[in-house]
Amino acid sequence: MTYSVVVPAFNEEEVITETYKRLTHVMRSMGESYEIVFVNDGSRDRTAQMIGAFCENDPAVRLINFSRNFGHMPAISAGMAYARGEAIFIIDADLQDPPEIFSQMAEKWREGYHVVYGQREKRKGESLFKKASAKFFYRFLRSMTSVDLPLDTGEFRLIDRKVCDAVNKLPEKNRYIRGLVSWVGFKQVAVMYERQERFAGTTKYPLRKMMSFAMDAITAFSYKPLKLATSLGFLMAVVSLVYLLIVFYQVIFTDTTIDGWASTMGVLLFTQGIVMMILGLMGEYIGRLYEEIKNRPSYIVQEVVGGEISSVSESFASEESS
Ligand code: UDP
Numbered sequence: 551m552t553y554s555v556v557v558p559a560f561n562e563e564e565v566i567t568e569t570y571k572r573l574t575h576v577m578r579s580m581g582e583s584y585e586i587v588f589v590n591d592g593s594r595d596r597t598a599q600m601i602g603a604f605c606e607n608d609p610a611v612r613l614i615n616f617s618r619n620f621g622h623m624p625a626i627s628a629g630m631a632y633a634r635g636e637a638i639f640i641i642d643a644d645l646q647d648p649p650e651i652f653s654q655m656a657e658k659w660r661e662g663y664h665v666v667y668g669q670r671e672k673r674k675g676e677s678l679f680k681k682a683s684a685k686f687f688y689r690f691l692r693s694m695t696s697v698d699l700p701l702d703t704g705e706f707r708l709i710d711r712k713v714c715d716a717v718n719k720l721p722e723k724n725r726y727i728r729g730l731v732s733w734v735g736f737k738q739v740a741v742m743y744e745r746q747e748r749f750a751g752t753t754k755y756p757l758r759k760m761m762s763f764a765m766d767a768i769t770a771f772s773y774k775p776l777k778l779a780t781s782l783g784f785l786m787a788v789v790s791l792v793y794l795l796i797v798f799y800q801v802i803f804t805d806t807t808i809d810g811w812a813s814t815m816g817v818l819l820f821t822q823g824i825v826m827m828i829l830g831l832m833g834e835y836i837g838r839l840y841e842e843i844k845n846r847p848s849y850i851v852q853e854v855v856g857g858e859i860s861s862v863s864e865s866f867a868s869e870e871s872s
């Protein structure tokens with residue numbers, strides 16, 4: 551099989567039919583063997599039934615059903631584990647990223663690139679807050695890490711079999727996929743595109759999920775925040791030393807009275823605040839260490855539907871082929 555398309559879907563009943571149609575149209579026009587791997591991430595609407603119906607009529611469609619909602623990144627991880635193609639496309643279910651540029655990506659792949667990622671030139675139909683926070687996030691993350699993470703790039707991309715296998719083999723459970731794909735290296739290139747509005751439905755990334763997503767990404771790829779704590783502590787030590795010297799000077803050489811309740815409280819609260827912040831930050835890392843050590847899988851598959859070939863031997867294919 552030449553191409554796999556991995557599509558994570560969570561409560562996407564409003565778009566999934568259109569997604570299936572457009573993907574099928576694009577894949578057929580490319581004229582090679584392909585499969586579409588939908589990963590239903592514990593949707594509570596009719597998404598699973600709808601994809602199930604596509605499977606019945608179309609052997610190119612495969613459905614991976616999770617036992618509950620595990621999240622966007624685990625869904626893509628599962629899709630990558632089950633994908634059987636030589637080149638794997640990753641695309642969101644909401645058609646914000648145009649599948650029409652798949653052929654352009656495939657061309658780059660044939661030229662010998664192993665990762666062809668979509669880079670957003672513009673984002674349409676998203677709130678100002680979303681655009682600004684995304685822009686800030688990509689730049690901040692980049693400044694925090696030593697891995698070369700391309701800016702304004704989501705999961706929309708083509709990856710070669712080799713890259714897919716390499717990422718599948720990484721044992722970590724906190725999977726910031728685009729980071730892992732950058733981390734494994736190989737020949738990577740960008741294709742520019744314009745991010746569209748959602749075809750229908752609403753975002754499945756409320757602010758809460760966005761924040762924890764950002765925290766996952768930063769902690770997975772950088773321990774600079776911890777180093778920041780060290781420098782901050784050092785800075786505070788220096789500042790307080792200087793302040794102490796000034797106080798000594800005042801006591802010995804001047805007759806300025808020191809009735810310093812406010813200043814003491816001020817400094818105390820400030821330092822306490824910073825210490826708490828640093829403790830919290832450490833907690834973020836320790837919590838994630840704990841998650842990794844528990845070694846639970848990052849998703850559980852309830853069932854695999856469709857895709858022609860009998861599932862048992864195939865579902866472990868990605869592990870065996872390594
Ligand atoms: N998604 C998922 N599980 C989740 C949240 C989202 O599989 O818990 C999928 C969703 O169906 C979509 C993709 O991840 O295909 C991106 O989500 P969305 O478009 O809502 O995010 P946004 O584009 O607003 O950042």
Ligand code: MG
Pocket residue numbers: 642644646748753
């Ligand atoms: Mg979207």
